[in-house]
Amino acid sequence: MKMKTTFIHGGISHDEATGSVNVPIHQTTTYKQDKVGVHKGFEYSRTGNPTRLALEKLIADMENGVRGLAFGSGSAGTHTIFSLFSKGDHIIVGDDVYGGTYRLINKVLKRLGLTFTVVDTSNLDAVKPAITENTRAIFLETPTNPLLKVTDIEGVAKIAKEKNLITIVDNTFATPYHQRPLDLGADIVLHSASKYLGGHSDVVAGLVVTNREDLADELSFLQNAIGGILGPQDSWLVQRGIKTLGLRMDAHESNAKKIVEFLSQHDKVEKVYYPGLASHPGHLTAKKQTSGFGGMVSFELTEGLSAKTFVESLSLITLAESLGAVESLVEIPALMTHGSIPVEDRLKSGIKDELIRLSVGIEDSEDLLEDLSKAFLNL
Numbered sequence: 001m002k003m004k005t006t007f008i009h010g011g012i013s014h015d016e017a018t019g020s021v022n023v024p025i026h027q028t029t030t031y032k033q034d035k036v037g038v039h040k041g042f043e044y045s046r047t048g049n050p051t052r053l054a055l056e057k058l059i060a061d062m063e064n065g066v067r068g069l070a071f072g073s074g075s076a077g078t079h080t081i082f083s084l085f086s087k088g089d090h091i092i093v094g095d096d097v098y099g100g101t102y103r104l105i106n107k108v109l110k111r112l113g114l115t116f117t118v119v120d121t122s123n124l125d126a127v128k129p130a131i132t133e134n135t136r137a138i139f140l141e142t143p144t145n146p147l148l149k150v151t152d153i154e155g156v157a158k159i160a161k162e163k164n165l166i167t168i169v170d171n172t173f174a175t176p177y178h179q180r181p182l183d184l185g186a187d188i189v190l191h192s193a194s195k196y197l198g199g200h201s202d203v204v205a206g207l208v209v210t211n212r213e214d215l216a217d218e219l220s221f222l223q224n225a226i227g228g229i230l231g232p233q234d235s236w237l238v239q240r241g242i243k244t245l246g247l248r249m250d251a252h253e254s255n256a257k258k259i260v261e262f263l264s265q266h267d268k269v270e271k272v273y274y275p276g277l278a279s280h281p282g283h284l285t286a287k288k289q290t291s292g293f294g295g296m297v298s299f300e301l302t303e304g305l306s307a308k309t310f311v312e313s314l315s316l317i318t319l320a321e322s323l324g325a326v327e328s329l330v331e332i333p334a335l336m337t338h339g340s341i342p343v344e345d346r347l348k349s350g351i352k353d354e355l356i357r358l359s360v361g362i363e364d365s366e367d368l369l370e371d372l373s374k375a376f377l378n379l
């Protein structure tokens with residue numbers, strides 16, 4: 001089955017009992033048992049809910065995994081994945097991961113005794129030397145947020161397999177439409193479904209997929225034990241969003257390419273970050289492992305120009321955190337999404353004050369270009 005068909009017909013896509021072409025929203029906590037312990041596969045909705053199960057089976061199909069699990073947010077999914085590890089375990093983390101992941105690691109997980117080494121995983125040579133005898137996993141994002149650095153998933157997974165480490169990939173930016181990390185050797189995939197999968201800025205959700213039965217059982221146990229599950233209404237919304245993921249990603253990418261071309265030629269722009277640009281350091285790897293370059297674009301204004309003035313001058317493109325939805329969003333990582341990262345760490349990662357991140361939506365590109373042009377006139 002091709003991807004766009006899987007999005008609509010994958011997992012559990014309809015209701016056998018009634019013929020409804022959509023999965024019903026099973027707004028229930030518990031399930032009637034015919035005799036003690038005799039039930040239809042559901043006992044209590046933290047453990048399992050039919051609407052959530054439909055989404056979980058869908059994301060498993062989309063990522064080519066054996067099991068999918070849905071959480072109340074991407075962060076809840078991340079936390080549950082890290083709960084696979086115990087005090088003293090060491091994990092290698094990409095140097096440009098989502099700000100909230102960075103906060104979870106530094107302010108919560110370190111306190112619980114997990115140890116971490118931050119590595120630029122886009123440089124494969126930097127990965128191996130960071131492995132210690134306590135290392136259990138490598139956690140990375142590709143492309144990263146907000147600099148869109150690209151890591152060779154196959155390369156990292158190969159290094160990890162030699163040392164029996166688990167490779168975990170946050171696939172939020174690329175989505176399974178463009179990139180399937182499990183096929184490239186990763187063991188666990190994470191999504192903030194609040195972004196492209198939901199796609200309409202109307203639901204916060206997280207999805208985790210694995211293609212290993214042992215990890216599937218451990219993660220299912222942790223999902224039930226920790227309890228950060230996604231509710232039935234939100235599960236339904238994510239499934240509804242996924243149906244149009246292919247169409248939306250095509251449109252995001254087409255608009256992003258036009259905006260990248262415009263920004264690249266603008267004299268008030270110092271640098272454009274987009275994996276689709278031949279000049280981007282990760283371009284060849286992105287070309288090899290993804291079927292598209294996505295809708296995220298970051299750029300730096302020429303030194304001395306105010307990112308704040310620029311974003312506040314936009315009228316159609318909305319100033320907001322988050323990304324991946326139908327409407328275009330803009331933000332300043334240094335002041336917004338990555339504001340919780342200590343300044344030295346942020347600058348070391350290359351996130352300058354003049355950096356602006358655009359989540360290119362699916363509006364008419366002419367309107368987006370006009371909005372950007374007008375904002376440049378205010379600088």
Ligand SMILES: *Cc1c(COP(=O)(O)O)cnc(C)c1O
Binds near residue numbers: 076141191204205
């Ligand atoms: C948003 C995001 C997360 C966190 O997901 P939430 O649903 O906001 O908890 C994790 N990784 C990436 C890349 C994200 O963009």
